[in-house]
Amino acid sequence: MDTSAIDVRPTAFFMTGVAVGATSLYLLWRPRAAAAAPPAADVSLVLSAAAYAAIAHRAQKRKHALQSPYIEHPLGVAALLAEAGFTDAPTLAAAMLHDTVEDTAVSPADLHATFGPVVAGIVAEVTDDKALPKAARKAAQVAHAPTASDAAKAVKLADKLHNLTDLCGGPPVGWSADRVREYFAWSARVVDGCRSVRGVAAQALLSRVDDVLARAGEAAVVAEAAAKAAPPVEGGAAP
Numbered sequence: 001m002d003t004s005a006i007d008v009r010p011t012a013f014f015m016t017g018v019a020v021g022a023t024s025l026y027l028l029w030r031p032r033a034a035a036a037a038p039p040a041a042d043v044s045l046v047l048s049a050a051a052y053a054a055i056a057h058r059a060q061k062r063k064h065a066l067q068s069p070y071i072e073h074p075l076g077v078a079a080l081l082a083e084a085g086f087t088d089a090p091t092l093a094a095a096m097l098h099d100t101v102e103d104t105a106v107s108p109a110d111l112h113a114t115f116g117p118v119v120a121g122i123v124a125e126v127t128d129d130k131a132l133p134k135a136a137r138k139a140a141q142v143a144h145a146p147t148a149s150d151a152a153k154a155v156k157l158a159d160k161l162h163n164l165t166d167l168c169g170g171p172p173v174g175w176s177a178d179r180v181r182e183y184f185a186w187s188a189r190v191v192d193g194c195r196s197v198r199g200v201a202a203q204a205l206l207s208r209v210d211d212v213l214a215r216a217g218e219a220a221v222v223a224e225a226a227a228k229a230a231p232p233v234e235g236g237a238a239p
């Protein structure tokens with residue numbers, strides 16, 4: 001067949017169009033694909049932190065009536081960050097580990113050795129000094145919040161969001177309605193110190209925290225009902 005008679009210009013034009021289109025699609029898809037599939041090292045860091053926290057908190061339970069395993073809280077805090085749009089692995093890992101130094105035998109040096117300085121640093125920022133009397137410890141959280149890093153502010157906000165949402169479902173055993181109101185009021189002061197946190201995901205988180213802070217009255221009513229069923233123990237023991 002004599003192909004010399006075929007005009008190749010439309011074909012060349014078509015192929016150039018396909019190439020330009022495919023390149024554009026690839027350039028559009030590539031960042032989305034990267035966002036959808038985090039690097040294996042990030043997944044590994046976050047899951048290792050979850051496993052580490054599960055072992056560290058293995059003997060502890062939440063204080064509410066369900067008495068669920070304590071790890072529910074760190075997992076919940078990390079999940080709230082992810083739902084808000086946080087994808088930074090050290091921040092998610094620190095969320096998983098945020099109560100290990102405060103409430104278990106894990107030391108800052110242990111975390112530094114296992115997870116490195118970034119994760120250990122965020123955890124250190126959100127760790128209360130349990131040697132302080134309770135009132136001083138609570139005041140220190142309010143005082144330190146404004147100067148915390150963005151990552152530490154985000155973990156603190158998710159921590160408060162999880163605990164306050166929990167309180168709306170039912171208070172820790174022995175908490176009176178007044179104690180619930182006090183916890184909401186104190187949390188609002190910590191949250192105010194975190195409002196300078198930067199980033200779209202952090203602002204989404206703040207908006208959810210504000211929604212739950214508005215439910216203080218509802219949580220107090222739930223606590224009143226629970227107190228009628230089982231009388232409150234004022235100043236009840238914390239874990």
Ligand SMILES: Nc1nc2c(ncn2[C@@H]2O[C@H](COP(=O)(O)OP(=O)(O)O)[C@@H](OP(=O)(O)OP(=O)(O)O)[C@H]2O)c(=O)[nH]1
Nearest residue numbers: 061062063064099134159163164166167171172183238239
């Ligand atoms: N709402 C709720 N809180 C529970 C539950 N179980 C344990 N907690 C913990 O109780 C703390 C609040 O109790 P408080 O008596 O006010 O404080 P304390 O334990 O620090 O002395 C919260 O700590 P925090 O200092 O506010 O935060 P975190 O950094 O220790 O998590 C929260 O993590 C539960 O079932 N529901």
